[in-house]
Amino acid sequence: MEREEKKHFITGNTFAVKDQLKELGCKWDPEAGQWYHSERKIAAKAQKLVPAGPERHVIGPAPYELKDRLKELGAKWDQESSQWYHTDKEAAARAQQMIAEAGQRHYLTGNAHDVKEQLKALGCQWDVDTKQWYHTDKEVAARAQAVVDKGPEKHFIQGNCYPFTEQLKAMDCRWDPEAKAWYHFDKEAAARAQELVSKATGKHYVSEVPYQLNERVKQMGCRWDPEARSWYHSDRGVAEQAQHLVQEHREKTQEPRLNQAKVDPSRSADLDHGL
DSSP states (O other): OOOOOOOEEEOSOOGGGHHHHHHTTOEEETTTTEEEESSHHHHHHHHHHSOOOOOOEEEEOOOGGGHHHHHHTTOEEETTTTEEEESSHHHHHHHHHHHHHHTSOEEOOSOOGGGHHHHHHTTOEEETTTTEEEESSHHHHHHHHHHHHHOOOOEEOOSOOGGGHHHHHHTTOEEETTTTEEEESSHHHHHHHHHHHHHHHTOEEEOSOOGGGHHHHHHTTOEEETTTTEEEESSHHHHHHHHHHHHHHHHHHTOOOOSSSOOOGGGOGGGTTTO
16 A cells, blocks of 8 residues: 655745755645645755745635735735735635635525516526525625615606506506505616606606705696696606706705605695695
8 A cells, every 4th residue: 555645844935945945856735835845854954945934824726706805805826836825824714714605605585586687786696406596705695685675676657547557567567555656676667657658648747856846846837746646747858857856856965765656745835736
């Protein structure tokens, strides 16, 4: 039975003396990322050739996408051994843990079907066996889970949609019993549905107008639809200008989008008669 070769490793920054180590008969261990010799005395002699410096704690190979995160930890790349290392033992251990976690699949729970495009944008992947979305990065998976938990944004269709019920169903719109309005998860599809309703009624609605802008939109010629409980204008261009005004207001004040299709007119007495 062949006897296993004994390996006496040479530690430290061996790159500068690698040719001398070769001359002494030392060999390179690609798994350990270190030079060694089978004879203790020669290994000791080789060790004396290594210049004094901080000890290298081998981290090992890592996926390319972790390169920047390893650099942030202070890790360095050894081109000769094709491995990452760190002069701090604890930092090297943290880096190894990060690499190990990156190889794991962090699965998402809940109904993710309606937010799958957002999950794809985050780099999540679909596991055909478990029928679940997952990500190998724990932090990204946590952000993706928050997207699933929040659910997709609802884009509501304003106006009297009752005559268009069947057409809205055919466009994959859905009914929200709490908001008592039709909506679509896809913004463009909701816009097409809104155009259908607006063309038929001659009313181009301005959605989610905050009470602070009631006077502004009224000055633009918008009127209040008590049935739809929303502002509108017969001119599409003016309605779009009013909608742009609402968007600018939201961005400046950082107000969240209203998760409802209706606007409460009780905030302004001027709305009592749709003026």
